[in-house]
Amino acid sequence: MIIRGGIVYDPSNGIFGEEMDLFIDRGKMVEEARGEEIDASGLLVMPGGVDAHAHIAGKKVNTGRIMRPDDSRLGTEPRNGVCRPSTGYTVPNCYAMGYRYARMGYTTAFEAATPILEARHTHEELQEIPIIDKGALTLFGNNWQVMECVRDKDLSKLAAYVAWGLRSARGYGVKIVNPGGGESWGFGTNVKSVNDPVPNFDVTPAEIIRGLAQANELLHLPHSIHLHFNNLGKPGNYTTAIETLDLLKDIKPSRMRQVVHVAHMQFSAYGGTGWRDFESKAPVIADYFNSHNHATMDMGQLLFGSATTMTADAPLEYGNARLTHNKWSNHDIELEESSGVVPMIYSRKMLVNAVQWAVGLELALLVDDPWKVLMTTDHPNGSPFVNYPEVVTLLMSKPKRDAEMASMHEQLQKRTGLGEIQRELDWADIAIMTRAAPARILGLPDKGHLGPGADADITIYNLKPEELDTSQDHSLVKKAISTAMYTIKGGVVVSKDGKILCTPPGRAFWVDAAVPQADTDRLMPDLQEKFAKYYSIQLSNYAVQDAYLPHANVIRAGLSIEPLQEVA
Amino acid sequence: MRSIVIAPRNVFCISVEAENISPDRFAPLKIEEIKKLIVWQGNRQKILSDLFTVDGEDSPSKAEDMAIRLSGDFSNVKRIGEGMTSGAIEVQGSAGMHAGNHMSGGILSIAGNADDWLAREMLGGRVVVMGDAGNYVGAGYRGEKCGMRGGEIEVRGNAGAYLGEHLCGGSIRVGGNAGDFPGAANQGGTIFIGGSTYLPGAEMSKGTINVRGETKVLPSFQKMEIAQIDGTDYQKYLGDLLENGKGELFVGVAVP
């Protein structure tokens, strides 16, 4: 296949808006090819979108569906010759997720939080999501075995456990959510700072985070630790964010990438002592990212309207439910985690919500290097992913931001500096924040770019970047990027002008990290004891079987092998 | 007024879904076009004239000038008048489930009985049922926080359970008895029940429920003074205290 004449943005290969032809052969980008031609003359062409942080599969997503028939009834589309039926807005069914990502030009999405014990369920749902490639990050931050290894300062055993956990969960990377807080929630409490000891385990969140970061680098994992801070969502939590980031600045990355990826930074960049003096501390956080190179973030942008909050930060969700008097689901996972789900309506008239909205945008606009900031909404916590085009246009258009702010609470100007920010992102920034950077941050060498050997995942938007003023014509931009003209996944046109043409199954990425047998041998007695005494299932029934990953893509890592080829 | 008469061609064993029977849908159409409106019977998509006869004035009109008469048995025809904003529907017999769903204006009158979910999530307008109504009159959809938000519903006979569940506004008047849990989670609507009921106002936070007959009252309601309404003595309660409720529940004091 040949795509002719597009205006290509491929930041990983230093291509920023050049008119060029693209060649595809057997699902990969190549130097030359023949076959079907697509005329993309003058149109915006990018690699397929990569979502590095979304909640798209597993127990808490399904809990969201089950407790929200009011949401499922929205966005209903009947089946047709190609598609299964779609339902839902904030908690779409599996099929709708695949179709909606594809229509928007996204071809890869990663589920951000799965406990090992419930990974089987996550993969059941992932394999039902059509079209897109996917993976799932595995939760380690409240795991008994992790905390015991950290307490004993046994890094090699910890690394062996992380490798074993990833293999058992068929997981992609190390996710840490409110470390220590999830265990505390087992008896209804929480940790209040990174130095607050976790009850019964004689470790602190700081030690857990450092230990897992070290293990992560020892294992040469493609992705860094992926961290949801303590005190997330609380006024004044920016100090926790800075304190946590400082814990990690001396750790050497084992690959050409960050040492820590911060999930949905927006929720952790708050000032104030309570909701009354709640304010943005995005500038402080942005300064930190501008002056340090060990961390990346995703925005976790909040948009007004309906959302469903879902996170492994269970105490946060209980707080949300009490605050909003809304329905509350909680799910504690023995020996490993806790989690919660609460529906939410964000209102532009609510000052707190307006400040949260501004914080996300400030972060993305104040951090100079777009390679450090991913565009996300922490779907469906800040807003469902179908609203990414709204976020992109807000970042690209100062007039749009001004128009939005004019309709919000009058106090907003005093709580955030967003109004003074003149910066408007361009297509190069957007291509980085939605394609190149998420692929690099996740450690996916074949994603997010269009160089030879890359997966032929391509988006063609019905928009002429050389003719459109993205600042003024933001509504045209939003319309064009909401529905890709062509979405090509693995060399196949899967969506054209919003119509799904075919639904190939996506691949599931997971990381198999090798560790010395001696370390695993030291680990196994610990695990055997835990299963004999504490887990409610047998060790032999624990790991996810291969039957749940019919289209697996295994990435090798580990102590005993050389680091893989770095991302360009 | 433009008058249209719809009558079933036969008895429906499998229920029919006919949300297109509505003044808003009919108004801009000629009779031949109305006949081609989609209705569903189970998994079979049909047109209105497959299942019903359609007669009346041919020339299009405004919705507010529409008067639709449903002649015959419509007790197995669902979603009559869904989303109607004005005009009138007169059901001469009984109506199936979800009559007047989401309606925001106009009048829906039912000479016989109404099935479950009458005027679910109603926004405005008026519904009158001469016979009985089923469960969930003026209630919300599953999982929603809000049911009816405005308008008036009058049921001359009895109503089923969960009357006005999640009521957020408007008023419901039942001449006879109501089933269990009327006005649950009421957030500001008004309910009058002429007869008896059981456990009214569970988790209500605002609004008023008035029960003329007998009822069991939840232990989370605080007994207040005797109040006189329209010359009748009522025992007043405040509740539901579990929701820090400011709702008012009045229960008729039996005349010895």
Place this chain on the structure above:
Amino acid sequence: MSEATIIKDAICSFCGCLCDDIIVEVEGGKVQRARHACPLGSSKIMGHGRIESPMIRKDGELVESSFQEAYDRSAQILLQANKPLMYGWASTSCEAAEKGILLAEEVGAVIDSTATVCHGPSVIGIEEKGLPGATLGQVKNRADTIIFWGCNPAEAHPRHFRRYSSNSIGRFTPQGREGRKIIVVDVRATRTSRNADKFVRIDPGCDYEVISALRMLVAGKGDILPERVGGVLKADLAELAAMLKAARFGALFFGLGLTHSRGRYKNIDNALSLVAELNQHTKFVVLPMRGHYNVGGIGQTLAWSSGYPMSVDFTRGMPYFNPGETAACDLLARKDTDAALIIAADAASNFPRATAEALANIPVIQIDPYENPTTLLSDVVIPCAIAGVEVEGTAYRMDGLALRLRKMVDSSLPSDEEILMGILQSVRKQRQMMANEGA
């Protein structure tokens, strides 16, 4: 005779406990023993009264047929129907459920599970309030206070006490039963209440009021309560509320006694609020006692496929959900269905009599390993291999934990999944033929 094979850590596919420590002895292609299993599970695993061949009713008699004939006849029935019902699913794998959902979409059917006659009200309650729950291991390791409300695990879930609840031993519960307070609330004494430290007997149909009173007491508003609520003295309720608040980790397990007594989903709604409010004072979780081993799994599978966990109406090509209207018993009670496929459930015994009688008047397809009262009114009977004994697959425990069922022995019969695909292929073929004839 072949040597006996031992299968360790096999999963019992009887009830929602999904005990996964069963040691199965297989000899001569048959399960000879299922160690660790309770009598209920053991009898399931050992098998009984199997249907041996597909059958189609001809002139009033069930006559043996080939599988293909049975698939074709089933497809014909489903295609002719305006509103087919596909009911059951609680005792088969999620993989079979997925195929069933696809079939329901393609023929425009209503699909519903046995939840409709057990924990359907719990689902509606969860839609109102959410479910503050936990895995069973969390209860085992932490719970010092457990309430069983309207359920009788001593008889219905025999290994629940020892594996997960009152008698289990975990990290923070080293004393097991001795270290726990067990409370039973029910309308009558049961074998479960005999195990209790405190048994609260309430009047039938008064669960909602009793829960409201407990919520008042937990919130410190007990002063306005009457002296007796639901047949229980206020002092007794106050003592119960104090026990709940004093828990370090509390767990409320509830069963059909709560879901099917007067108040139904409102009872669950209220219980969920009680648990949410207890979390302001201590840690508390709530779990439904699910009966059939994979009734949770069909709910999960339906939810991720369609957005809704039960009672999904696909007749108009897109999922519509409204229990009270789209549940199996609603359709049957209103005679609003004209064909039924019953799989992995005994509808004729599950439903109230009048509802079950409606089944007798419409064509019925049964897919089941066992003969049961539904067989007697079926027009097509298709025997299947037993999921979880003869076929691998996924099941969800009562706490929502997914486990992979093991295959213990071979079967010459097709799996539920294969049968459903056989019917689906026949549906597609017949539809193609009709389209060709139409053209």
